[in-house]
Amino acid sequence: MGTENDSQDTQRPVSRRDAIRYSSVAGLAGGSYLDQASNRASHASTARQNYQTLADDIDELGTAPGFDIVVIGSGYGGSIMAARIAQAMKRGTSMCVVEMGKEWVPGDFPETMGESIRETTLAGPPKQKLLELKHMGGCSVLRGIGLGGGSLINASVAIRPDDEIFEKNWPTCMTGRSLDKYFTRASRTLRLFKSFDGENSSPKMDFMEDLGRKVSGSTGYRGYQRLDLTTYVTKDNIGRRGRTRTFHNEGAPVKQAPSTLHGNCMNGDNTGAKNTTATSYLPIAKKHGAKIFSGYRATQIEKLGERDYLIHGEMLKEGRRYSKTIRASYVVVSAGTIGTNELLMQSTGSLAISAMLGKRFNGNGDTLAMVNHADRRINPVGFGTSQSQGIPARKDDRAGLGIQSALDFRGRKDPFLLEDLTYPKAVSAYLQLINPMAKPEQMMSFLIMSKDTLDGELSMSRTGQLKAKWPFDIPKSTVDFLRSHLTNSIDDRMQFVGRGVFDMQVFGRRITAHPLGGAPMGDSPDQGVVDAKGRLYNAKTGGVHRGLYVADGSVIPTCLLANPFLTISAVSEWIAQGFIQDPSNSEVFA
Secondary structure: OOEEEOOOOOOOOOOHHHHHHHHHHHHHOOOHHHHHHHHHHHHHHHHHHHOOOOOEOHHHHHHOOEEEEEEEOOOHHHHHHHHHHHHHEOOOOOEEEEEOOOOOOOOOOOOOHHHHHHOEEOOOOOOOOOEEEEEOEOOEEEEEOOOOHHHHOOOOEEOOOOHHHHHOOOOOOOOOOOOHHHHHHHHHHHOOEEOOOHHHOOHHHHHHHHHHHHOOOOOOOOEEEEOEEOEOOOHHHEOOOOOOEEEEEOOEEEEEOOOOOOOOHHHOOOOOOEOOHHHOHHHHHHHOOOEEEEOEEEEEEEEOOOOOEEEEEEEEEOOEEEEEEEEEEEEEEOOHHHHHHHHHHHOOOOOOOOOOOOEEEEOOOEEEEEEEOOOOOOOOEOOOOOOOOOEOOOHHHOOOOOOOEEEEEOOOOOOEEEEEOOEOHHHHHHHHHHOOOOOHHHOEEEEEEEOOOOOEEEEEOOOOOEEEEOOOOOOHHHHHHHHHHHHHOOOOOOEEOOOOOOOOEEOOEEEEOOOEEEOOEOOOOOOOOEOOOOEEEOOOOOOEEEEEEEOOHHHOOOOOOOOOHHHHHHHHHHHHHHHHHOHHHHHHEO
């Protein structure tokens, strides 16, 4: 942990029915909901003073012929690769990080339904909006777009999978033990904090702890967990505004204010308490000479020679698009599971890529459950941001963070992890639409991650759109267990909400926020798209494309039964170390 000082079939557009349905949700968000942006104006300017901006002028990219190293994407994979390479590269080496989305700082994130709708892409090409709900036929994926990638909208939950997860489908040299130091390294740089407990907890944490006691005798139950998070929390912030502190992260100072437990973590954190890649790895990369450009979308990679590449794409500036090609000797593809698969599939005309491309796609077993009429106040919807006060002194007045605690059932034959869930304030109207008779403050929501199938597949349609097959279905035994224990163990009046309780869907499509795979690691081109060092296999030669790496969720070859970002981070640390130590890359390192 750093030292501290005071001071996210073919693609088809959303149908007219879906658009009307979505608009009806927006209608519920009218009136004062649409006007609440002004409530944050007073602290937005203060937040901007606290948080440095990282993006360089996009016009500089427009005039640059190329770089020695180009990293595509700024999520966990891209930012980690950029930081570690920048720390080790020799003087005179040029490197840049290119990100399609714009740069966000605390105070800019949407909080109301109206604001979130305006910042969500539902159809068409990706835009510089915070959220994209990408419909791909067999499923939909919710992803964050911006400098920081998915770290901007995740729940910041850091969980290491069981070592058994690494015993199958991974390259033989990668085990839980071999990844130990990389998990440690990522945890230190991301700065993990522990959720509150006891009198400093939130109502939903107490609910989870009580439920844990009532299922304690169940086979395969491992216990209640207060989760490690990358969100800055402190008990000193109860009832009053907490102090902004400077964390010195490997020489790069970053300021953070403690969370007010507002519950809006998954819509962007306007308090500045969440530690994203923009407040961890990217400042390190910039400190050591990396250029960071926000507003460039890569569309194809062309191979010129043994190790020369052209990255074709477009710059997005002031609502206009300008074609831009970047030349590079080394390319790191870290555009996220969806973006990376799309880019690689669009590049197969120039790059000989393994037939495994698109295979082992999965949604990490993501499933949603909601129960109504809990026996207490839960506050499952965020309250919004307030910089004028700290954590509410009364526990019943707290929403908590997006996810804070879990019940671990990963010892079962049908393993799963049950986590508490707080929705951002922006979706409160949608919850009212699907469950108009509910008492919102007494509804308990859960995110379930269970064992996923590895039969999912991504492919490109004839029209050039990414499409997905995701045949996952939560095991019936898991459903039966949860129905029994969630409805009977706590309160006989408790009922499940909606017919799709165990089927996370939007507009009739299954949805995941944790897509993995498509460019899996493997010991050979027959088993994976990249090797154990993250190098892209050359399907023609059986070797690798020198200087071309992949590092993000797309290389994860299996379901993790845990929130994935910490594993993605550890694997990216592993790939970065291999990049630096590879003798064929010595020309760029001191």
